[in-house]
Amino acid sequence: MSKPDVHGPWYRRGIDLLRLMSIVLMWLFLGGVITWMVNVVRVSHSLGDALTVSVGVSVVAVAVYTLVAAVLTYVFFGLQRGRGGPEK
Amino acid sequence: MPRWGMVIDLDRCTGCGACVAACKVENNVQFVSAAESERGRRMHWLRLLVESTGTYPEAEIRIVPNLCVMCDNPPCTKVCPVHATYLGEDRLVAQIYPRCIGCRYCMAACPYSVKVFNWSDPRWSAETRSILNPDVSLRPKGVVEKCTFCHHRLQAAKEVARADQRPLREADYQPACVQICPADAMTFGDLDDEFSPVSQLRRSARAMRPQEHLGTEPKVYYLQRRDAHV
Amino acid sequence: MRTFEPSATSDPALFRSIDHTTTKFYVTVGVLAAIVLFAVFMYVRQVVLGLGVTGMMQPVTWGFYIVNFVFFIGISHAGTLISAILRITQAEWRRPITRMAEVITAIVLAIGGLHPILDLGRPERVMNVFLFGRLQSPLLWDVTSISAYFAASTVYLYLPLIPDIALLRDRSRRLRWFYDFLSWGWQGTPRQWKVLSRAINIMMIVVVPVAVSVHTIISYIFAMTLQSGWHSTIFGPYFVVGAIFSGIAALFVTMIAFRSAFRLEAYLKLIHFQQLAKLLLAMSMLWTYFTFCEYLTGFYGGEPEELKSILYKVTGQYAPLFWLMVACNFFIPLVLLGFRRFRTIPGILIASIGVLVGMWLERLIIVVPTLENPRMPFPSGIYVPSLTEISLFAGALALFALSFLGFAKLFPIVSVWEIQEGRALAKVEMEERIQSYLPDEQAGHVQA
Numbered sequence: 024m025s026k027p028d029v030h031g032p033w034y035r036r037g038i039d040l041l042r043l044m045s046i047v048l049m050w051l052f053l054g055g056v057i058t059w060m061v062n063v064v065r066v067s068h069s070l071g072d073a074l075t076v077s078v079g080v081s082v083v084a085v086a087v088y089t090l091v092a093a094v095l096t097y098v099f100f101g102l103q104r105g106r107g108g109p110e111k
Numbered sequence: 112m113p114r115w116g117m118v119i120d121l122d123r124c125t126g127c128g129a130c131v132a133a134c135k136v137e138n139n140v141q142f143v144s145a146a147e148s149e150r151g152r153r154m155h156w157l158r159l160l161v162e163s164t165g166t167y168p169e170a171e172i173r174i175v176p177n178l179c180v181m182c183d184n185p186p187c188t189k190v191c192p193v194h195a196t197y198l199g200e201d202r203l204v205a206q207i208y209p210r211c212i213g214c215r216y217c218m219a220a221c222p223y224s225v226k227v228f229n230w231s232d233p234r235w236s237a238e239t240r241s242i243l244n245p246d247v248s249l250r251p252k253g254v255v256e257k258c259t260f261c262h263h264r265l266q267a268a269k270e271v272a273r274a275d276q277r278p279l280r281e282a283d284y285q286p287a288c289v290q291i292c293p294a295d296a297m298t299f300g301d302l303d304d305e306f307s308p309v310s311q312l313r314r315s316a317r318a319m320r321p322q323e324h325l326g327t328e329p330k331v332y333y334l335q336r337r338d339a340h341v
Numbered sequence: 342m343r344t345f346e347p348s349a350t351s352d353p354a355l356f357r358s359i360d361h362t363t364t365k366f367y368v369t370v371g372v373l374a375a376i377v378l379f380a381v382f383m384y385v386r387q388v389v390l391g392l393g394v395t396g397m398m399q400p401v402t403w404g405f406y407i408v409n410f411v412f413f414i415g416i417s418h419a420g421t422l423i424s425a426i427l428r429i430t431q432a433e434w435r436r437p438i439t440r441m442a443e444v445i446t447a448i449v450l451a452i453g454g455l456h457p458i459l460d461l462g463r464p465e466r467v468m469n470v471f472l473f474g475r476l477q478s479p480l481l482w483d484v485t486s487i488s489a490y491f492a493a494s495t496v497y498l499y500l501p502l503i504p505d506i507a508l509l510r511d512r513s514r515r516l517r518w519f520y521d522f523l524s525w526g527w528q529g530t531p532r533q534w535k536v537l538s539r540a541i542n543i544m545m546i547v548v549v550p551v552a553v554s555v556h557t558i559i560s561y562i563f564a565m566t567l568q569s570g571w572h573s574t575i576f577g578p579y580f581v582v583g584a585i586f587s588g589i590a591a592l593f594v595t596m597i598a599f600r601s602a603f604r605l606e607a608y609l610k611l612i613h614f615q616q617l618a619k620l621l622l623a624m625s626m627l628w629t630y631f632t633f634c635e636y637l638t639g640f641y642g643g644e645p646e647e648l649k650s651i652l653y654k655v656t657g658q659y660a661p662l663f664w665l666m667v668a669c670n671f672f673i674p675l676v677l678l679g680f681r682r683f684r685t686i687p688g689i690l691i692a693s694i695g696v697l698v699g700m701w702l703e704r705l706i707i708v709v710p711t712l713e714n715p716r717m718p719f720p721s722g723i724y725v726p727s728l729t730e731i732s733l734f735a736g737a738l739a740l741f742a743l744s745f746l747g748f749a750k751l752f753p754i755v756s757v758w759e760i761q762e763g764r765a766l767a768k769v770e771m772e773e774r775i776q777s778y779l780p781d782e783q784a785g786h787v788q789a
Contacts (some may be wrong), residue, residue, distance in 0.1 A: 041522040042526070056488075059474075062471070063471075063474045063481075064476075070194060070197075072477065077476040077477070080481075080482060080485060088489060090543075091496050094496065094544060097539075098503075098540045101533070102503075102536060103526055104532070105528075105532030105533035105535075106528055107528050147393065150398050150722075151398030152393065152399065153399075160717055160719060160720075189477060189565075190479060190480070191475065192470055192474060192475060192484075193466075193474060193475065194475050195469075210466070210473060211463065212463050212464075214462070215402040218402045220568070222568065222717075223717055224399070224716070224717050227399065228392070229462070252391035253392065254462060254463060255462075
């Protein structure tokens with residue numbers, strides 16, 4: 024049930040832009056998580072309140088998020104590069 | 112820096128409740144309706160707990176004033192997610208009302224059940240509004256509060272001492288409950304000063320601290336006959 | 342690796358949920374949406390009037406919201422953990438199940454993660470957690486681990502979805518742009534398959550420790566306090582086991598519901614249910630073992646505070662609920678899943694609903710009785726949930742069903758390419774694998 028593909032000239036560009044925005048959004052989210060963790064570590068340092076725990080938990084959390092972001096980025100660029108031909 | 116502590120003599124306490132009333136008035140603690148009170152929502156920073164042991168005719172009742180025991184190792188501050196309850200520089204466990212998100216974790220963690228929650232917005236009648244203490248902030252619904260050892264009185268005493276250019280003396284400050292107790296059951300002062308009345312009383316053979324085995328290091332001591340326990 | 346061509350035409354039944362929208366669907370969505378809207382209204386009312394509209398009081402300051410929080414996050418384990426573990430162990434019967442499991446996790450994590458916010462006295466201050474958060478608090482560990490798990494499981498749902506999205510892109514006219522964008526340029530070339538399988542392999546391994554950490558950390562909310570009945574070292578593993586247990590039950594209910602709603606009997610066959618039922622039975626035994634350990638240790642030691650809490654649950658006020666929980670979590674699964682003649686789809690449905698009820702009761706029995714028995718001689722009461730809490734619970738369940746239906750409208754709820762991969766390649770791969778397990782040709786002829 025495939026339809027003839029009559030799309031405007033901006034269709035392909037629009038889709039590519041949406042895709043790029045999705046991966047950028049993910050990086051921004053990762054940046055947000057890192058900012059939050061750094062802020063929380065700074066707060067604990069200024070209050071003198073269990074700094075080692077804060078650093079420990081933040082390191083693990085940021086590591087997990089970075090790993091997930093890395094996998095998504097790998098897939099994004101891997102799929103782009105692995106294309107057989109131009110998309111319809 | 113004095114380490115403020117309290118000694119309550121349970122053998123002197125008559126259970127009159129003057130301390131409860133004084134605390135409520137001094138600290139602008141919310142009055143709830145009778146219906147809400149029945150549902151377990153009444154708010155006391157200091158309340159009288161009734162502990163009964165044994166059965167008739169050997170039944171015994173013990174009345175225990177229950178207030179924040181100002182732990183030196185507080186289990187409540189450990190778990191607050193936003194640092195709204197914390198151990199302040201006066202070694203008093205303090206509460207930051209504007210920061211509290213109302214998660215009530217500190218309430219679940221406190222083994223002494225001393226924290227209270229504002230289940231609804233306070234409604235002050237004309238009479239109660241007229242007796243509000245201007246030194247103590249009003250709390251909105253959704254935040255946790257508890258006894259502060261009348262910290263506002265400590266602030267005032269510090270300011271007076273600073274103005275008089277002298278150090279703060281132990282006798283300059285005492286919480287409302289201690290001040291009003293007609294049976295002289297409550298003593299307040301500096302636990303680090305070995306000659307102060309609190310320090311002497313806490314070394315008495317009748318002295319004990321509630322739930323001491325939990326390692327919370329409370330700064331409120333109870334005096335009672337050896338055979339009784341809280 | 343050997344590749345194959347997924348086709349959009351050989352399994353039309355799997356696209357039925359996307360193509361056909363029946364009246365039954367609209368009616369169901371309407372009813373669910375009404376329940377959710379009512380719940381939203383009750384929540385707004387709670388924000389305006391304060392938490393006094395709930396049944397909570399001193400000393401029971403945590404009630405339905407926290408119970409449901411633990412319950413929903415617990416269910417999330419089914420999904421990703423089951424899907425990941427079945428993938429890691431290369432269990433072939435996983436193929437029709439993995440998609441539903443992954444979707445359950447994503448939805449239920451979002452709903453569960455919302456519950457602590459529903460419970461807050463000042464929800465508008467939730468940003469304080471990010472501005473002033475103390476990582477020493479188990480609640481912060483919770484925020485961190487649940488959001489990390491949500492991120493990981495969403496990615497773990499999305500990656501295996503990509504080839505199916507590409508199928509939808511190629512066959513649809515409406516929403517074509519949506520599928521095109523989401524497919525990220527998938528064309529099924531060998532290089533793309535390599536990238537995708539490597540990524541899925543990484544995620545299926547990453548997701549397991551993250552999932553285990555999530556429910557362990559939720560248990561720490563209770564275990565890290567000094568309250569009797571909570572301060573127990575077994576809580577970490579106990580909660581994880583309970584989570585997987587309730588998760589599998591939720592997966593079963595979902596599978597059975599969608600199997601009959603979309604007539605997927607050809608794909609979700611009795612054998613799939615029976616295989617998964619063995620896992621549910623195993624988890625039931627494991628849960629019973631942990632529960633037995635917990636209560637026997639406390640009872641035998643006889644430490645007064647601990648004993649008071651245990652007796653309150655086992656013989657006191659909570660005895661009816663406690664023994665109902667044991668019946669639902671142990672006796673019913675033992676009979677219905679242990680004996681082959683009861684291990685039918687209706688039997689499994691009854692057992693799963695029983696487990697869900699029993700596990701919800703377990704959360705209730707963990708949270709509330711400890712609070713109803715404070716250490717100090719505090720005048721306590723019995724916690725009775727109010728209409729607000731019940732409607733928010735109903736709303737959460739309705740939101741779960743609604744989201745699942747929404748997903749089913751947009752994407753296939755059984756993984757099309759994995760089924761087709763199984764059809765095309767699994768037999769040969771399995772033969773090779775079994776051959777590798779069997780002794781080598783020369784093994785019997787060493788002393789020739």
